[in-house]
Amino acid sequence: MALVLVLFATGCKPSQQAQAASQDEGLGLQVQVLNYRDEPLGDVYVNGIWVGGMPSHAGGTSVAGSVGLPAEWHAGLTVEVEWQDDTLYRKDHDALYKEQVRIEPYDLKNDRPSDLWLAFLPGNTIKAIASSYGPGHSNFPAKWKLPFDVCMADKACAAKFYPKRVTRSDQEQ
Template sequence: MAQEYNDMKKSNCIHLWLAMLMFVLLSTGCKPSHSEPANAGADDELGLSVQVLNYMDEGIGVVYVNGEWAGSMSSHAGGNSIAGSVGLPAKWRPGLTVEVEWQDDALYAKDPNGLYKATVPVERYDTIHSGFLWLAFFPGKKIRAIPSGTSPGFPGFPDGLRNPFDLCMRDAKCSAKYYPNRKLIQGKDQ
């Protein structure tokens, strides 16, 4: 009985020692790396989920934003998966950009490891508390970086831009080529 008591005391001491060690390790890893108060920059940055909109006839195999993987997207599709995120200033400022790297099907056919790279201006935004950075890919390697708290096709989305799938499904040629098993969407807002 005395041996079991000593073993239990020893085990409890080891657990207590490990808990204290974990506390010290975790608390030192959370300290800011500079002398500003811990919450000084919290209101100065906005975290947005990255969404890809592909208005092109070819798929996009991979997309990176500021060096972070942000997903991929088939042709005439978009906004159906959230793969990455990006931090932007809480207030827009002139000259704000993101670095976008991507590979479409044509580049992959030439060089499976190749990537296009572009510095893309971030479109003006007002107050957003949460939302998305929409990367809209258009023919001719044109890209728009659109921060928004809403989605394409919904009120308040810049320029009234619609989801590429919805646009394709309103066009008989596009829907027949890219979505032959889907029914064409009829509507007055084509």
């Protein structure tokens, strides 16, 4: 009964209210960590929320945390990323790197993002893309491949990080 009174009081039909609410809602995205680096990532946080860690040349396989973004992308949109790798851990067990990472443009007309793909690249570079598609998919907004696939395409990387997956003939070459 109270809901009916609220609907009458606002002067909108229920369908109009639902439409207005969906336009104002933010997005709740799962965070997928992609590690393209030779060094594993210990703890990773996005906007203060723990989202897990990731071995070297791995990712897109588990979700530990989530983040909220506005429904409409705008210039200057960032998330705060904090992380620790083995090098920093050896110096200070409690230290974290911190960086404001720009979110690449997204458009709800083309894709209703469900994941924030957070790519850790060599040189402590981080890129962030919101999408419901993953790296390697034709609808993913960048030409990324999963870290495992990138590593396996490089014989030295594959031999170092995935030696059990490299055949003997590949190792001998």
